[in-house]
Amino acid sequence: MKKIRYDKLPVHIFLIVSALVFLLPVWMLIATSTHSPEEIIQHGFQLGIGEHFLSTYKSILFEKEGYTKSVTAGRMLINSLILGFGFAIGKVIISSLAAYAIVYFRFRLANFLFWIIFLTLLLPVEVRIVPSFEVLSTLGLLNSYTGLIVPLIASATGTFFFRQFYKSVPDELLEAAKIDGAGSWQFFIDILLPLSKTMMVALFIVMFIVGWNQYLWPVMMTTKPEYSTLLLGIKEIYQSNFEGSYLPEYNKAAAMTILALIVPVGIVVIFQKWFVKGLVDTEK
Amino acid sequence: MYLNIKDVDKSYSKEKKIIHGLSLEAEKGEFLVIVGPSGCGKSTLLRMIAGLEEIDRGIIEIDGQVVNSLSPAQRDIAMVFQNYALYPHMSVYKNLSYGLKNRGFDKGLIEQRVHEVAKLLQIEEFLFRKPSALSGGQRQRVAMGRAIVREPKVFLYDEPLSNLDAKLRHQMRIEIRKLHERLGITSVYVTHDQVEAMTLADRIVVMNEGKIEQIGTPDEIYNTPASVFVAKFMGTPPMNIFQVKISNGKMDFLGIEVETGSSDDTLFVGIRPEAIQDEESDISIEVAVTMVERLGSENIIYGECMGEQVIIKSKKTPSKNDTMQFYIPKESIFIFS
Numbered sequence: 127m128k129k130i131r132y133d134k135l136p137v138h139i140f141l142i143v144s145a146l147v148f149l150l151p152v153w154m155l156i157a158t159s160t161h162s163p164e165e166i167i168q169h170g171f172q173l174g175i176g177e178h179f180l181s182t183y184k185s186i187l188f189e190k191e192g193y194t195k196s197v198t199a200g201r202m203l204i205n206s207l208i209l210g211f212g213f214a215i216g217k218v219i220i221s222s223l224a225a226y227a228i229v230y231f232r233f234r235l236a237n238f239l240f241w242i243i244f245l246t247l248l249l250p251v252e253v254r255i256v257p258s259f260e261v262l263s264t265l266g267l268l269n270s271y272t273g274l275i276v277p278l279i280a281s282a283t284g285t286f287f288f289r290q291f292y293k294s295v296p297d298e299l300l301e302a303a304k305i306d307g308a309g310s311w312q313f314f315i316d317i318l319l320p321l322s323k324t325m326m327v328a329l330f331i332v333m334f335i336v337g338w339n340q341y342l343w344p345v346m347m348t349t350k351p352e353y354s355t356l357l358l359g360i361k362e363i364y365q366s367n368f369e370g371s372y373l374p375e376y377n378k379a380a381a382m383t384i385l386a387l388i389v390p391v392g393i394v395v396i397f398q399k400w401f402v403k404g405l406v407d408t409e410k
Numbered sequence: 411m412y413l414n415i416k417d418v419d420k421s422y423s424k425e426k427k428i429i430h431g432l433s434l435e436a437e438k439g440e441f442l443v444i445v446g447p448s449g450c451g452k453s454t455l456l457r458m459i460a461g462l463e464e465i466d467r468g469i470i471e472i473d474g475q476v477v478n479s480l481s482p483a484q485r486d487i488a489m490v491f492q493n494y495a496l497y498p499h500m501s502v503y504k505n506l507s508y509g510l511k512n513r514g515f516d517k518g519l520i521e522q523r524v525h526e527v528a529k530l531l532q533i534e535e536f537l538f539r540k541p542s543a544l545s546g547g548q549r550q551r552v553a554m555g556r557a558i559v560r561e562p563k564v565f566l567y568d569e570p571l572s573n574l575d576a577k578l579r580h581q582m583r584i585e586i587r588k589l590h591e592r593l594g595i596t597s598v599y600v601t602h603d604q605v606e607a608m609t610l611a612d613r614i615v616v617m618n619e620g621k622i623e624q625i626g627t628p629d630e631i632y633n634t635p636a637s638v639f640v641a642k643f644m645g646t647p648p649m650n651i652f653q654v655k656i657s658n659g660k661m662d663f664l665g666i667e668v669e670t671g672s673s674d675d676t677l678f679v680g681i682r683p684e685a686i687q688d689e690e691s692d693i694s695i696e697v698a699v700t701m702v703e704r705l706g707s708e709n710i711i712y713g714e715c716m717g718e719q720v721i722i723k724s725k726k727t728p729s730k731n732d733t734m735q736f737y738i739p740k741e742s743i744f745i746f747s
Binding site for chain 1: 460462481482483487488489491492493495496497498499508509512513556
């Protein structure tokens with residue numbers, strides 16, 4: 127049997143208590159989502175598991191919800207996934223290519239252009255949201271996945287990280303590849319991308335969560351409920367609760383919050399393994 | 411000539427020229443070692459041959475073909491880098507085969523060649539390991555293997571042994587020479603280590619400040635250095651150099667008059683540390699010992715003689731502040747104008 131180290135006990139107690147404090151709201155959401163709306167109205171948020179687990183989740187995933195009753199949470203989940211993945215993958219691709227151009231092709235103004243890109247870091251999406259909206263509406267891209275994703279995938283942060291990484295790759299590697307007959311495209315695909323795997327996964331995780339949590343942008347860009355994301359859906363349920371004449375369906379709101387939580391947590395958990403593995407494997 | 415470099419210039423900025431009108435030739439199968447202090451342009455010269463640097467003026471020919479405007483891959487050269495530059499994410503096998511794959515070789519042929527080379531370099535058992543799992547010496551072999559597997563026209567080595575420890579460096583030096591004798595591929599080897607130069611080269615090229623100081627066999631370089639620079643650079647410890655005044659075509663050096671044809675005011679006189687002996691000979695000098703380095707088989711004695719610093723290689727073991735008698739045979743004195 128493993129010996130218990132009593133000197134470590136206070137630390138563990140502290141950690142366990144902290145973990146519980148952080149988990150409590152999540153647990154309350156899960157528990158609440160398994161009760162009926164009537165119960166929640168009467169007794170408030172719940173700590174025990176109720177009997178309506180299956181029915182609640184079934185109804186939000188497959189029954190049309192929200193203000194307009196025209197879209198299911200399942201559809202919203204898919205929209206959110208498309209936004210999250212499109213956003214993250216697009217950012218990784220665009221920023222790795224941009225950084226490759228800046229670092230390896232010593233064209234004139236490369237540094238200048240880099241700093242221009244870098245400066246856009248200072249401007250959050252919210253600042254350019256009106257002009258971006260104007261452009262997209264002129265292009266007729268409102269209410270489309272393209273309009274939802276493409277304007278956001280240019281990434282100063284990503285370009286910056288890739289640039290710093292590429293700069294740390296020894297020049298001899300490029301020279302060796304040149305002598306081995308690799309063109310610039312081949313060098314990128316065969317050498318640079320596999321080396322930056324770790325970087326890419328890290329950036330992907332961060333960007334997926336940023337994309338998933340986008341709120342203002344989808345609100346502006348989509349007016350049709352079939353393009354609505356989970357986050358918009360949650361808001362709509364609460365809104366209909368307050369403004370509508372129905373019984374407030376807090377159980378469904380809680381269930382959708384859980385849905386909105388599971389995916390990013392899953393992404394982090396899955397990719398973190400790869401992330402750590404990449405850290406251990408790669409050696410420049 | 412197999413490798414022909416004619417009147418080549420290179421500068422990175424307008425003020426500073428790296429290579430000045432340099433010409434160099436190598437026969438097929440020759441092992442050429444370029445040696446010089448850091449910043450003398452030797453690596454730049456090698457990179458110009460490889461096509462990694464453009465040249466401002468002049469011609470570079472390999473096997474009768476002007477390669478000035480060819481890319482590194484088209485020049486059919488292979489290069490071994492100082493830090494090996496192995497692809498860290500590829501196995502040894504993939505590292506070796508990458509160049510062949512890019513040249514569209516048949517899979518079966520690639521496999522055959524990689525295995526041949528791996529056997530030659532005794533890295534067969536590591537073929538499916540990543541470079542990070544190899545020791546320095548093994549990585550060095552893989553880097554060599556990547557060059558050999560292509561069967562190029564010219565091998566270029568850019569200080570390939572300077573990342574290894576002394577023992578391994580010695581061992582790899584011998585192996586490189588053996589490999590060269592076996593494969594007979596024209597090689598250009600850049601190093602700042604004159605021992606590597608002496609032991610590996612068919613001919614040594616001594617460079618200084620972007621120019622060639624002397625080209626010759628190791629013996630020629632050692633026994634008839636063309637300039638003070640070459641004399642000081644080749645040989646450890648370095649040659650003792652004294653500045654000597656001339657009067658009436660004669661110099662008065664260490665009490666002995668030496669006839670010279672030169673009418674220069676000052677000359678440089680060089681004596682190798684190993685030429686200063688215990689046995690009685692033409693010139694006798696008295697040395698006040700200031701320091702002794704014990705090497706085991708012999709000692710390096712640092713001392714003062716008539717106000718000049720001297721270095722002597724000797725079997726004697728004096729202690730500090732001793733005054734000792736040494737002799738110099740006349741024929742082992744070098745005179746440089």
